[in-house]
Amino acid sequence: MSVKPPKDINIVPFVNVDNMMKLVLDVGIETFLTELAVYIEEDFKRWELFDKAARVASHSAEGVIELMPTSDGEVYGFKYVNGHPKNTRDGLQTVTGFGVLSSVDNGYPVLFSEMTILTALRTAATSAVAAKYLAPKGADCMAIIGNGAQSEFQAMAFKAILGIEKLRLFDIDADATDKCIRNLQGKGFDITCCDTAEAAVEGAQIITTVTADKQYATILTDNMVGSGIHINAVGGDCPGKTELHKDILLRSDIFVEYPPQTRIEGEIQQLADDYPVIELWRVIAGEQTGRNGERQTTLFDSVGFATEDFSALRYVRSKLAGTNFYDSLDMLADPDDPRDLFGMVLRAADAA
Amino acid sequence: MSVKPPKDINIVPFVNVDNMMKLVLDVGIETFLTELAVYIEEDFKRWELFDKAARVASHSAEGVIELMPTSDGEVYGFKYVNGHPKNTRDGLQTVTGFGVLSSVDNGYPVLFSEMTILTALRTAATSAVAAKYLAPKGADCMAIIGNGAQSEFQAMAFKAILGIEKLRLFDIDADATDKCIRNLQGKGFDITCCDTAEAAVEGAQIITTVTADKQYATILTDNMVGSGIHINAVGGDCPGKTELHKDILLRSDIFVEYPPQTRIEGEIQQLADDYPVIELWRVIAGEQTGRNGERQTTLFDSVGFATEDFSALRYVRSKLAGTNFYDSLDMLADPDDPRDLFGMVLRAADAA
Numbered sequence: 294m295s296v297k298p299p300k301d302i303n304i305v306p307f308v309n310v311d312n313m314m315k316l317v318l319d320v321g322i323e324t325f326l327t328e329l330a331v332y333i334e335e336d337f338k339r340w341e342l343f344d345k346a347a348r349v350a351s352h353s354a355e356g357v358i359e360l361m362p363t364s365d366g367e368v369y370g371f372k373y374v375n376g377h378p379k380n381t382r383d384g385l386q387t388v389t390g391f392g393v394l395s396s397v398d399n400g401y402p403v404l405f406s407e408m409t410i411l412t413a414l415r416t417a418a419t420s421a422v423a424a425k426y427l428a429p430k431g432a433d434c435m436a437i438i439g440n441g442a443q444s445e446f447q448a449m450a451f452k453a454i455l456g457i458e459k460l461r462l463f464d465i466d467a468d469a470t471d472k473c474i475r476n477l478q479g480k481g482f483d484i485t486c487c488d489t490a491e492a493a494v495e496g497a498q499i500i501t502t503v504t505a506d507k508q509y510a511t512i513l514t515d516n517m518v519g520s521g522i523h524i525n526a527v528g529g530d531c532p533g534k535t536e537l538h539k540d541i542l543l544r545s546d547i548f549v550e551y552p553p554q555t556r557i558e559g560e561i562q563q564l565a566d567d568y569p570v571i572e573l574w575r576v577i578a579g580e581q582t583g584r585n586g587e588r589q590t591t592l593f594d595s596v597g598f599a600t601e602d603f604s605a606l607r608y609v610r611s612k613l614a615g616t617n618f619y620d621s622l623d624m625l626a627d628p629d630d631p632r633d634l635f636g637m638v639l640r641a642a643d644a645a
Numbered sequence: 646m647s648v649k650p651p652k653d654i655n656i657v658p659f660v661n662v663d664n665m666m667k668l669v670l671d672v673g674i675e676t677f678l679t680e681l682a683v684y685i686e687e688d689f690k691r692w693e694l695f696d697k698a699a700r701v702a703s704h705s706a707e708g709v710i711e712l713m714p715t716s717d718g719e720v721y722g723f724k725y726v727n728g729h730p731k732n733t734r735d736g737l738q739t740v741t742g743f744g745v746l747s748s749v750d751n752g753y754p755v756l757f758s759e760m761t762i763l764t765a766l767r768t769a770a771t772s773a774v775a776a777k778y779l780a781p782k783g784a785d786c787m788a789i790i791g792n793g794a795q796s797e798f799q800a801m802a803f804k805a806i807l808g809i810e811k812l813r814l815f816d817i818d819a820d821a822t823d824k825c826i827r828n829l830q831g832k833g834f835d836i837t838c839c840d841t842a843e844a845a846v847e848g849a850q851i852i853t854t855v856t857a858d859k860q861y862a863t864i865l866t867d868n869m870v871g872s873g874i875h876i877n878a879v880g881g882d883c884p885g886k887t888e889l890h891k892d893i894l895l896r897s898d899i900f901v902e903y904p905p906q907t908r909i910e911g912e913i914q915q916l917a918d919d920y921p922v923i924e925l926w927r928v929i930a931g932e933q934t935g936r937n938g939e940r941q942t943t944l945f946d947s948v949g950f951a952t953e954d955f956s957a958l959r960y961v962r963s964k965l966a967g968t969n970f971y972d973s974l975d976m977l978a979d980p981d982d983p984r985d986l987f988g989m990v991l992r993a994a995d996a997a
Binding site: 302303307309310311314315317318322344346349351353355356357358360362364366369371373375376377380381383384385386387389391393395397398399400401402407409410413441442443444445446449469472475476622623624625626627628630631632633634635636637638639641642 | 654655659661662663666667669670674696698701703705707708709710712714716718721723725727728729732733735736737738739741743745747749750751752753754759761762765793794795796797798801821824827828974975976977978979980982983984985986987988989990991993994
């Protein structure tokens with residue numbers, strides 16, 4: 294005999310783009326990034342609990358569409374995300390996404406959310422979490438090379454989580470830098486606009502590379518990176534897309550999210566498959582050392598992993614209660630008798 | 646310089662449960678199944694075009710959550726689906742789902758749809774397509790063992806596509822059979838209610854097994870299946886869940902959707918990994934023979950494959966134009982300048 298299911302279990306809260314923006318602004322961008330970083334750190338600490346796999350990618354000539362599932366045994370989450378570098382040319386986003394959280398116990402979704410904005414936030418928050426463990430002590434200046442869609446999020450996350458207020462910006466497109474400066478106005482930054490990448494890295498203890506071209510590029514060459522620097526390499530994130538000269542990799546300690554995925558997608562695709570890397574979660578969990586001294590060059594080879602999206606969805610879900618920043622979607626068929634799906638369809642005719 | 650993207654590219658049509666029911670009824674259930682079967686056949690015929698992979702499953706003690714992606718090079722699709730046999734006990738669906746179609750060219754979703762009802766329809770339509778090629782000539786009677794949520798859909802698809810009007814029903818739960826008979830009343834069937842599975846298969850040229858328990862069950866034993874029969878084995882569709890005695894498999898010609906997936910999930914999980922099976926698409930494409938004579942026992946070991954969901958979403962998309970059977974979801978962030986995602990968030994404050 295079947296029991297009555299919880300009321301409205303067929304209804305899934307949906308955070309659309311407009312509501313995500315309202316939620317972020319309501320919470321405050323810096324607070325949002327700071328709280329999100331706590332969720333990301335928490336999930337890195339319980340890394341071994343998660344069901345992990347490299348993302349499931351469908352590649353085409355113009356880009357990639359990926360599914361990124363994971364589960365902590367109680368909650369399941371996945372993100373749909375595309376990466377199409379040529380989209381910008383057509384007035385579209387390079388990366389868009391959406392995601393879902395579900396109950397592992399019964400498989401029913403419990404949250405559906407836009408993730409274009411949320412991915413930008415979680416990527417920046419993850420970079421800042423990594424830098425918390427890897428950047429040199431007292432770092433107060435960050436170079437950002439590539440001033441596109443992700444750049445301001447990186448700046449805000451490093452300010453919120455590490456207190457970095459000095460920025461040195463460079464982009465091959467001066468309009469991008471202008472846009473970045475405009476957006477960060479009044480947010481408490483001291484910004485220097487630079488004419489070259491070489492100029493941008495001068496005096497910066499943290500170098501963030503976040504360019505968008507899908508190609509093997511060399512945004513940073515070996516002579517540009519002094520010892521003791523932390524490199525936050527965000528832009529090299531799919532096969533055939535890297536930003537750093539191989540020599541930089543060879544003299545850095547390299548920290549990664551999930552090695553099987555990063556070896557395919559990250560800067561380390563330039564290195565042998567067994568080149569030693571350190572899993573970021575081990576540093577966060579206290580199992581391995583992050584920065585070991587002033588002269589060490591650290592590199593966070595960020596590609597973005599499913600657990601970070603899971604953390605982001607989990608955080609958003611926690612913030613929705615008591616707000617109206619979501620719509621209710623009738624996503625799941627819910628006949629009175631679960632065996633009577635067909636009867637439910639038939640009876641829809643009577644209801645109409 | 647970026648160009649203006651197509652208007653409303655950020656808006657994705659969403660077919661919720663209510664609209665799916667309305668669409669199905671508006672088209673007519675038999676017409677819907679018949680037209681859907683055409684899409685399924687079309688996609689089986691161009692099988693080699695598709696980017697195929699076994700579904701990505703996250704297993705737990707109580708069930709499984711799966712993602713089923715595929716692409717024909719122009720359109721990408723995936724389905725989220727769960728399978729939780731114990732859900733029925735809690736008044737919930739065993740299987741629920743939703744799916745998305747996207748443009749491969751730019752990665753933007755173009756359709757989001759409920760797929761609990763749609764999966765039931767595509768599973769039945771696929772069974773009927775397989776039977777079109779595999780059932781004995783002149784078959785006019787089908788046994789349905791297991792009269793749960795999928796049973797009426799199977800009955801309707803076999804009537805619409807093969808003209809089968811005689812049904813012999815059996816379920817260990819007589820209430821399920823009663824429900825099935827009630828739902829099929831007035832639909833043009835000649836129904837016999839049977840007390841045992843043995844009685845149900847008497848005189849039937851097609852045997853459909855569609856039970857729900859997650860276990861190695863033996864719904865059919867070898868002596869129950871005469872020669873010349875077509876078995877449509879729908880219920881055995883995940884590791885540890887089978888319906889047929891192994892001896893039946895050993896004397897049948899076995900037809901499957903995607904062997905790497907069926908060997909894990911289907912009836913043939915009982916057989917060696919290299920046991921010969923025939924890919925259904927080759928029969929539909931005319932590359933291999935389906936039924937070769939009157940004495941052959943054929944078995945369609947159905948587990949459900951991503952291309953069938955793709956066909957179903959493609960079909961639903963084709964039917965939406967000019968209707969109001971969908972809502973418009975603001976799923977994708979769409980700043981005027983694609984590099985200005987952060988600015989878009991900031992400006993949402995002014996708009997509010």
